[in-house]
Amino acid sequence: QSGKFKNSELEVVPDIYTRNHGLHEELVMLRGEVEKARAVAATAKQTWDKFRKERDFHRMHHRRVVQEKNKLIVDLRRLKKHYEQYEPTLTELKHKYEVAMKEKMLMRLERDRFLSKVETLQKQLSQVQADSKDDLAAAQEQPTDTSRRPKQAPWPSEDRTNPYANSTFEAARVSEMKKTSTFK
DSSP states (O other), X not given: OOSOOOTTTOOXXXXXXXXXXXXXXXXHHHHHHHHHHHHHHHHHHHHHHXXXXXXXXXXXXXXXXXXXXXXXXXXXXXXXXXXXXXXXHHHHHHHHHHHHHHHHHHHHHHHHHHHHHHHHHHHHHHHHHHHHHHHHHHHHXXXXXXXXXXXXXXXXXXXXOOTTTTOOOOOOOXXXXXXXXXXX
């Protein structure tokens, strides 16, 4: 209390220049921080815009894919309905084809059977005609021979050629054969 100041209370009184210099440094420092904050905000905005664009792109792509899926489902349903309309027709046509092929095969078999009958009848006719000529000639030679046996067909000669020796026949397809009728 003697009028002296303590050392802790003593400060140099700043003059206005020193204070202005300190405020200027503080202003520069705050402006730098503001610029840094603006740069961070700009990068954050760019990132946000990029993510938003990606989100919009994927959203549009997803909507397009869903729309295409729905269109394909509609087309698939339409095609199934269309095919279902043709399925009975196809089965009917297949049945008609099978019936026609069976009839064709039966006609071929019947034709072959009739042709073989015709051939045997022609052979028998020619044999009968030859026999009748021989009988007439024999009747002229022997007028009254009642105990005569009917003439039998002559045996073929041993040195004749086989007409089927060089022929090749198609193998029978057993899997395609079907039982058509039975006989008692």
